[in-house]
Amino acid sequence: MGMLQPRNPNTFANYPLDRAGHRRKDAGWLSEALTRDDAQICAFRKDQPLVAEGASGLTPVWLGPAVLGLADKASPVIFLGLDASGAPHFAVSMGVRFNLDDSPLAGLGGFEDLRGSAPSLSDHACAILGCAKSLLDWHRRHRFCAHCGAPTDPAEGGWKRVCAGCATEHFPRVDPVVIMLPVRGDRALVGRQERFPPGMYSALAGFVEPGESLEEAVAREVLEEVGLTVRSARYLHAQPWPYPSQLMIGMIAEVLFDEDLVLEDEIAEAVWLTRAEASAALAGGATLSDGRRVFAPPRLAIAHHLLKAWAEEP
Ligand SMILES: [Zn+2]
Known part of the structure; x- marks a missing residue:
């Protein structure tokens, strides 16, 4: 397919299908593709994909064209693209009253929350289902x-x-969010909100506002949330986040050395970590010199990979 995809460690990234955008305007091709024997259609109900237990975790249940007769007529059929063999992939939404157990799909799997299922799904499945969820959700709203x-x-x-x-x-729509790790020398700052699990600290984040570059958004958010001045900011990688359609843009922000933290109300606590402490926090938990226990967000979150990339920098 000739797609160049730089390595990205984030769940929901690395979309494996050829989006074949030139086919979207071709209504004749699309309707023919929907009747093909190799058509692969995934079904959602209330934002939850139909998945089944496989040999190595959960897998999406790919259905044939017959599922179209069961789908919600008010919801569009989404063309997701082509796989390496040229098979067209689609997504449909079932009505909220669709009863799986009383349908021809009974026994094939279950509708499961995508966020909860993501760690058990393959990277490819997460990317496809995440894209489908964002689009179906956008149509509904x-x-x-x-x-x-x-x-x-x-x-x-x-x-x-x-x-x-x-x-x-x-x-x-795609809503850009900057998510950044403020760094100063060999320390990085992580913060926690009251709603986080006890001991979990994460990167800082905020929506990009109209009229802002990514660097300006990083500088504003870091100043607002922890009172530090950003000298420079660099892009690392990004994560499509289908709740409902954010693009989490991962940045490393160098901050001035001589400033004290001033935490806004949303940030309950913030702490500077060494690279060794960050590695321990990623591996399950670090105990700081003041006795505080710190652990990092799970692999599903881009904050995990930002902290990991920084901790492993030479
Ligand atoms: Zn109008």
Whole structure:
């Protein structure tokens, strides 16, 4: 397929299908692809994919075209792309009242929360199901035109909606969030919010605002959350986060040496870690010199991989 994909450690990244965007405008090709024997269709109900226990964890249940007759007619069929053998992949949503046990799909698996299932799914499955979830969720929440209020209709394999009243085109949204590790010499700062599990510390994060570059958003958030001045910020890698459609943009932020922490209310505690402490926190837990126990977020979170990348820097 000729896709160049730099290595990315994040769950929901590394989309394995060829999105074949040029096929989205080809309604004839799409409807023919939906009848093919090799068509692979995944089903969602209330944002939860149909998955089954496999030999090495959970796997998506890929269905044939017959599932289209069971799907919610108000929800579009999403064209997800082509796999290496050219098989077209799609996603559909079942109605909220769809009863799995009373349907022809009974016994094939169960609808499971994607976030809870992600650690048991393959990286490929997470990337495909995450994309499908974001798109299905966007369609459900964008049924009316933000410009004139008239109903909108899905188009182009689910990658667009068009207003029936004023013809405005609406595209799936992605919301950029900067998530950053402030660093100073050989220390990195992690913070915790009250709602975190006891002992868990993470990177700082915030939505990019209109008119901001990534570096400006990092500088503003670090100043607001912990009172430190950012000297420079560099991009590491990003994570598509389908709850509902954030792009978590991982950054390392160098901060000034001579400033004290000033925590905003949202940040209950913040602590500077050495690389050795960060490695221990990632491996299960670090005990700091003041006796505090610190552990890092799980592998599902980009904060885990930011901290790991920094801890392993030469
Ligand atoms: Zn409109």
